[in-house]
Amino acid sequence: MDLGTPILDVSTTSVSASGSASSTPAAAVSIVSGGTVSAPGYSPIIITRTVTNDAAMAAAAAATATASATAQTNAAYSTTTSGGTSTGTTYVSTDRDGGASYDVITTNGGSNFAPNVQVVVKK
Amino acid sequence: MFESEDEDTEDRSMQPVYISLNGTKMANKLNSMMDHVWDGFYSGQKRLSRFPGLIDGNQGVYNLTFTGSPAKKLRFTYMSQNKTGGMTLRIAYPSAVSRSLVKDGKKVEYNQWNETIHMYGAITQTFCGENRYVGVVNIFEFYLNTGCTIHIIPRDAIQSLVRMEWTMSSFFANGGTTSFMDRVAGGLGIHASTIKIVSVYEGSLVVNYEVTSATGNAVELA
Numbered sequence: 001m002d003l004g005t006p007i008l009d010v011s012t013t014s015v016s017a018s019g020s021a022s023s024t025p026a027a028a029v030s031i032v033s034g035g036t037v038s039a040p041g042y043s044p045i046i047i048t049r050t051v052t053n054d055a056a057m058a059a060a061a062a063a064t065a066t067a068s069a070t071a072q073t074n075a076a077y078s079t080t081t082s083g084g085t086s087t088g089t090t091y092v093s094t095d096r097d098g099g100a101s102y103d104v105i106t107t108n109g110g111s112n113f114a115p116n117v118q119v120v121v122k123k
Numbered sequence: 124m125f126e127s128e129d130e131d132t133e134d135r136s137m138q139p140v141y142i143s144l145n146g147t148k149m150a151n152k153l154n155s156m157m158d159h160v161w162d163g164f165y166s167g168q169k170r171l172s173r174f175p176g177l178i179d180g181n182q183g184v185y186n187l188t189f190t191g192s193p194a195k196k197l198r199f200t201y202m203s204q205n206k207t208g209g210m211t212l213r214i215a216y217p218s219a220v221s222r223s224l225v226k227d228g229k230k231v232e233y234n235q236w237n238e239t240i241h242m243y244g245a246i247t248q249t250f251c252g253e254n255r256y257v258g259v260v261n262i263f264e265f266y267l268n269t270g271c272t273i274h275i276i277p278r279d280a281i282q283s284l285v286r287m288e289w290t291m292s293s294f295f296a297n298g299g300t301t302s303f304m305d306r307v308a309g310g311l312g313i314h315a316s317t318i319k320i321v322s323v324y325e326g327s328l329v330v331n332y333e334v335t336s337a338t339g340n341a342v343e344l345a
Contacts, residue, residue, distance in 0.1 A: 001310030004297060008327065009286035015221050015333070017277040020131050021192045025218060028284070048288065 006048040008035055124202070125187075126173035127194030128274070133158065133169040137191030142176050145184040145213075151176060180208030180269065182248055187214045195220075199265075200272040209268030211246045214275075216261045219321055221280035221333050224265055226252035226273045233319070238299050241291070241323055258322020258331060280333040282321070289328040303330060313337070 001007075010032035015025070031037065035048030044053075051058045127137065136155060143150040153174040160167035172194060178185060180203050193216060201208070216222075224231045231252040234244035243255035246264050251271035255264050267273060287294075294303075300320045308315040314337055321331040 001307065003285065003287060003303065003306050005293075005328075006288040007285060008288055010283065012281060012283040015277070015280045015282055017195070017279050019195075020135065021129060021137075021195045022131075022135055025220070028282075 006035070007032055008048055008050065009033055124173070124175045125197055125199040126171070128196035128198050129194045132172045132194065135191070136170060137172055137189045137193060138170070139190055140174055141188040142178065143186045143188070145186060178210065180205060180210050182209055184211040184213065187212060192217060195277045197275040198272065199267055201267045201269055203269045206269055209248060209266060211248060211264060211266050213262050213264045216263060219258065219261050219282065219331065221278045221282065221335065222256070222263060223276050223278050224252055224254045224273055225276055226271070236300050236320060238295055241295070256321065259324055278335055280335045282331070282333045284329060284331050286327060286329045291323070291325050291328055294323070294328050307332070
């Protein structure tokens with residue numbers, strides 16, 4: 001089937017008008033996944049090259065991901081320059097949890113987070 | 124007034140049902156009617172899933188929120204002294220199940236797909252039974268006016284989801300849903316009218332559609 005563009009995923013399921021509304025719907029069956037058509041008893045057929053079915057594309061994607069991670073580690077401090085003069089330095093956190101690195105610090109130079117804070121309770 | 128037309132209308136509970144007016148804090152909680160039947164020493168547990176609601180039919184938009192799975196078959200009717208009264212009703216379904224709206228024994232199709240807003244055209248409140256399905260959020264909307272009765276019925280369908288290497292803008296620039304339906308119909312050797320677009324969304328580009336029976340007759344269920 002030509003849809004005018006490469007197909008990546010196709011899944012299908014049947015819906016019946018009969019039965020109770022509380023009954024569990026039929027699970028979707030994947031026909032194409034990651035550009036590969038597969039069915040029980042048949043050899044998979046690649047219809048679209050993706051990182052999941054093409055070794056060269058997977059290697060390229062992995063290399064890109066590695067380069068990105070390395071760049072983040074080396075550039076813990078990001079320096080902003082204007083007209084050749086440094087105008088500020090921003091710390092890029094790499095030791096915090098969370099996707100946006102807004103969570104607690106989990107490591108501090110290889111050690112656990114140990115804040116130098118004293119709590120004083122005034123009675 | 125609306126009620127379940129499923130076989131389990133007395134046995135399965137979808138109550139309470141909240142009916143709220145969009146843009147206001149108005150919210151009524153409706154409970155099923157209880158049957159005054161006795162099962163030996165105990166009162167019966169059957170509750171008819173029929174809900175009379177008191178509303179202001181001043182062309183408002185009301186949301187119906189079922190706290191149980193909504194019935195597959197529902198009947199709605201609106202009775203009012205106001206001959207020009209009406210309202211748009213919105214039902215949020217938990218899943219994208221294929222449904223039809225039937226009025227006077229005839230199926231009323233969704234509004235025309237709007238390529239600008241990437242969904243079916245909004246309800247304009249021009250005639251009773253005007254309806255559309257809002258994909259992704261699975262909201263079924265329809266217009267009901269004084270003296271009108273409509274039925275919402277499920278239909279047999281094959282639901283399919285296709286993800287393509289395309290952008291949303293490219294998809295609509297190349298014919299959009301019309302071209303997509305033509306291509307699928309051509310590939311499957313079926314009539315394009317049996318293909319209904321459910322939703323189109325990004326990621327790369329995902330089209331959710333369903334194939335229904337060309338001979339499906341909703342009259343027998345109404």
